[in-house]
Amino acid sequence: MAARPAKKSIRNEIAILREHLAQHELRVTSQREIILETFLKMEHVTAEQIYHELTKRTPHIGLATIYRTLNLLCECGLAQQRHFGTQTHFDNVSHKGHHDHMICTQCGTIIEFENCDIEKLQEEVARRHKFHITTHKLELYGQCSTCHGKA
Amino acid sequence: MAARPAKKSIRNEIAILREHLAQHELRVTSQREIILETFLKMEHVTAEQIYHELTKRTPHIGLATIYRTLNLLCECGLAQQRHFGTQTHFDNVSHKGHHDHMICTQCGTIIEFENCDIEKLQEEVARRHKFHITTHKLELYGQCSTCHGKA
DNA sequence: TCTGATATTGATAATGAATCTCTTTATTAT
DNA sequence: ATAATAAAGAGATTCATTATCAATATCAGA
Structure with a gap:
């Protein structure tokens, strides 16, 4: 084909x-x-x-x-x-750059976000430990606005 | 026994x-x-x-x-x-609070760290999305000082 | 356009981490 | 000490992912 x-x-x-x-x-x-x-x-x-x-x-x-x-x-x-x-x-991740996730542990909804300030702090921490970051993963777990009301 | x-x-x-x-x-x-x-x-x-x-x-x-x-x-x-x-x-994590990791993708070494400023920023991002964080995971991948020299 | 070399597919077997089952053993309150 | 029952051990089971291999599709070169 x-x-x-x-x-x-x-x-x-x-x-x-x-x-x-x-x-x-x-x-x-x-x-x-x-x-x-x-x-x-x-x-x-x-x-x-x-x-x-x-x-x-x-x-x-x-x-x-x-x-x-x-x-x-x-x-x-x-x-x-x-x-x-x-x-x-x-x-x-094709249409956007690297991004991180908030994941609702109740309904599984995923909210994407991007935060340069956090990434800068990561670089700073790494520098302090002489570590060279190539990539990272940040996941926030909890409840989305919808589920938070119910529970 | x-x-x-x-x-x-x-x-x-x-x-x-x-x-x-x-x-x-x-x-x-x-x-x-x-x-x-x-x-x-x-x-x-x-x-x-x-x-x-x-x-x-x-x-x-x-x-x-x-x-x-x-x-x-x-x-x-x-x-x-x-x-x-x-x-x-x-x-x-018994002798310390929650902490995050830098992981060397070459030798597998794990460096632990803790950074309140990053956590504050996480809270801020979450608030903006009406998301309630219960826990999080942050992992930085890359090379430790030893491996970075070699490669 | 045809052909040969070989990358890819599909079906299924295999793997491997983690959990479940069930019988035996150990713990704990009385 | 004893009864009630939680937990352990051994191994079967599950489920996601990867490996195997014969059949098929792709693609460079004739």
């Missing part, structure tokens, strides 16, 4: 993926682009959720391929892994 | 565990105290590591018990879970 024409809205991401593939002597496949397309539509997903979303379509895409492709998207910088409970979630 | 006399240095932690057990109508057992003792000696551990450490001694302590007890220690506030790679690590 040949690679499909990219929709306008996700052309950038498709381009990023293709460039990564070219640079690593990997091949452009319809599965990879279908998974990327689905991933971008969903923002925060597990491999299972994408698999479930794609069971409807033919030809069938296997779970192993979903996992392989999601890991690939992480390598391109399009996705970012996050552990929540027993599952690994993949977050879309 | 009867509960063993607590060594001076870990009396506090043993006391915390016993109080938690009493409050929840759970029982004091030698396994729980042996696991706690081993845990405190090792600072950052996986269940497997404790299991391996304890294979030497008799009577044998099962892996399931290690898992059960480590979860118990988290409930007492003596330990804190952290996901790293595929395994769950348990960190000793």
Whole structure:
């Protein structure tokens, strides 16, 4: 099956993926682009959720391929892994820079945020310990406004 | 087997565990105290590591018990879970308050730190989103001073 | 456009961490 | 001491993720 024409809205991401593939002597496949397309539509997903979303379509895409492709998207910088409970979630970070999360432990809602001041303080702490940061993960757990009222 | 006399240095932690057990109508057992003792000696551990450490001694302590007890220690506030790679690590937080980590992605060294200013900023961001923080996780990944020289 | 080399897929087996089950043993209140 | 029952141990089980491998698709070069 040949690679499909990219929709306008996700052309950038498709381009990023293709460039990564070219640079690593990997091949452009319809599965990879279908998974990327689905991933971008969903923002925060597990491999299972994408698999479930794609069971409807033919030809069938296997779970192993979903996992392989999601890991690939992480390598391109399009996705970012996050552990929540027993599952690994993949977050879309293509259209924005690095960002962090507030996670409601009751309903699972995820609020994204970005804070330069916090990052500056991180750098400062690191400097004090002669540590060189390449990346970081900040997750705030608690209750979103909706759930806080109920409990 | 009867509960063993607590060594001076870990009396506090043993006391915390016993109080938690009493409050929840759970029982004091030698396994729980042996696991706690081993845990405190090792600072950052996986269940497997404790299991391996304890294979030497008799009577044998099962892996399931290690898992059960480590979860118990988290409930007492003596330990804190952290996901790293595929395994769950348990960190000793008994002698200090909540703290965060810098993790060297090359050698695995963990540097602990605490920063109130960062936490204040977190609260501020949360307030802006009407989010109520109960806990958080901050991990900085990169290279420690030793590894940074080499690479 | 065809072809060969080989990357990728899909189905499923395998792995591995963590939990559950169930029988035996240990603890604790009376 | 004894009864009630929590906990331990051993191993089965679960579930997410990865590895295997035969069949298929991609792509560079003829």
